[in-house]
Amino acid sequence: MSDRLKHAMKKEVVEMGGMRLDLFLAEVSSELSRSFAKQLILKKIVLVNGLASKPNYHLKRGDVVTWSIPPAPPCEPQPESIALDILHEEDSFLVLNKSPGMVVHPAPGHETGTLVNALLFHDPCFKAVERAGIVHRLDKDTSGALVVAKTPAARIELQRQFKARETQKEYWALVWGKPPKNGRIENRMGRHPANRKKMAVLKEGGRIAISTFEMIEDFEKMSLLKVCIETGRTHQIRVHLAHLGFPIVGDSVYGRARKFNGILPQRQMLHAHKIGFAHPSTKKELLFNAPLSYDMDCFLNALREGESRGNNIL
Numbered sequence: 001m002s003d004r005l006k007h008a009m010k011k012e013v014v015e016m017g018g019m020r021l022d023l024f025l026a027e028v029s030s031e032l033s034r035s036f037a038k039q040l041i042l043k044k045i046v047l048v049n050g051l052a053s054k055p056n057y058h059l060k061r062g063d064v065v066t067w068s069i070p071p072a073p074p075c076e077p078q079p080e081s082i083a084l085d086i087l088h089e090e091d092s093f094l095v096l097n098k099s100p101g102m103v104v105h106p107a108p109g110h111e112t113g114t115l116v117n118a119l120l121f122h123d124p125c126f127k128a129v130e131r132a133g134i135v136h137r138l139d140k141d142t143s144g145a146l147v148v149a150k151t152p153a154a155r156i157e158l159q160r161q162f163k164a165r166e167t168q169k170e171y172w173a174l175v176w177g178k179p180p181k182n183g184r185i186e187n188r189m190g191r192h193p194a195n196r197k198k199m200a201v202l203k204e205g206g207r208i209a210i211s212t213f214e215m216i217e218d219f220e221k222m223s224l225l226k227v228c229i230e231t232g233r234t235h236q237i238r239v240h241l242a243h244l245g246f247p248i249v250g251d252s253v254y255g256r257a258r259k260f261n262g263i264l265p266q267r268q269m270l271h272a273h274k275i276g277f278a279h280p281s282t283k284k285e286l287l288f289n290a291p292l293s294y295d296m297d298c299f300l301n302a303l304r305e306g307e308s309r310g311n312n313i314l
Contacts, residue, residue: 025067026196
């Protein structure tokens with residue numbers, strides 16, 4: 001096995017048995033589809049308790065699954081002149097306010113116009129950092145605070161903090177309905193059994209997902225929530241709130257399309273409002289606020305204006 005693959009080695013301990021190996025990999029890794037996981041298993045890149053296995057092997061509780069993802073065919077992202085809303089920058093990292101509609105990392109169908117392309121243009125230092133310094137992601141249509149490492153050492157330390165749940169992540173979500181004033185959601189999440197492109201709350205399998213929320217502002221038919229996440233599962237906030245019966249406004253994947261004053265929101269009204277972490281060198285605790293994006297700010301102001309006039313604007 002090459003040094004590069006060894007460096008990318010990943011490990012998961014099975015918490016609940018009974019799941020096929022290929023399905024388990026697709027659930028625990030957002031980078032793997034079930035078919036891709038099967039290919040890796042057949043190539044003996046995936047090991048169970050140190051031994052090669054088969055895609056249909058049914059895992060047992062306590063099994064240790066290790067794997068690595070081979071490097072993609074050479075296709076280096078190119079620098080592109082794309083404006084960035086930078087909140088803070090220094091030698092080892094920067095914090096930015098990601099705009100809605102921007103994909104973080106190049107992927108099939110989104111090879112250009114991504115945050116990585118913008119970072120490479122902003123500072124050539126990102127060429128020397130694995131994955132251009134990306135240590136966490138936001139969905140394409142989620143706006144807000146995102147930290148990016150500018151040195152290999154900063155990337156390793158920030159990745160460690162995210163994995164150890166030492167970071168602080170606060171989101172603002174505008175949802176349909178009237179949730180309780182506050183609450184805590186803890187359950188298991190994984191790939192939707194019928195739609196592999198979606199995530200879902202599961203009775204068994206998947207991984208533990210924990211979110212807490214509290215009301216910021218309530219309207220006639222909507223509510224603005226502050227949501228903090230203790231885990232970072234794919235689509236976690238969107239799935240959790242929809243599961244409670246309060247889907248995010250504009251989320252056509254986990255909710256349904258509903259118009260606002262005759263206007264259909266073009267994306268989910270979800271914003272990463274704060275990001276907190278320890279400075280990768282000095283260990284000083286840092287906290288950054290990202291102002292709301294223009295579309296979400298206008299949406300909320302229109303709600304407030306309509307309610308102050310006593311109009312039913314929905």
